Amino acid sequence: GIFDRKLRYFTADGQLVPTPQEAELEQRQAKEQALLEKERERQAKEKLAQKLRELGIDPDTI
Numbered sequence: 284g285i286f287d288r289k290l291r292y293f294t295a296d297g298q299l300v301p302t303p304q305e306a307e308l309e310q311r312q313a314k315e316q317a318l319l320e321k322e323r324e325r326q327a328k329e330k331l332a333q334k335l336r337e338l339g340i341d342p343d344t345i
Contacts, residue, residue: 286299
């Protein structure tokens with residue numbers, strides 16, 4: 284079918300099939316998002332460890 288003035292493929296249920304470039308972009312964005320989430324988790328873990336240290340608790344022993 285035609286989408287955005289371009290001939291494109293659609294699935295049987297009407298979903299637009301991404302071009303290779305669109306699929307690559309989606310994968311890159313998903314990877315970047317996963318890296319950002321991992322960094323947020325690392326920062327949260329470090330913040331909690333610092334709080335435990337402030338309370339006199341060694342986070343490596345619990």
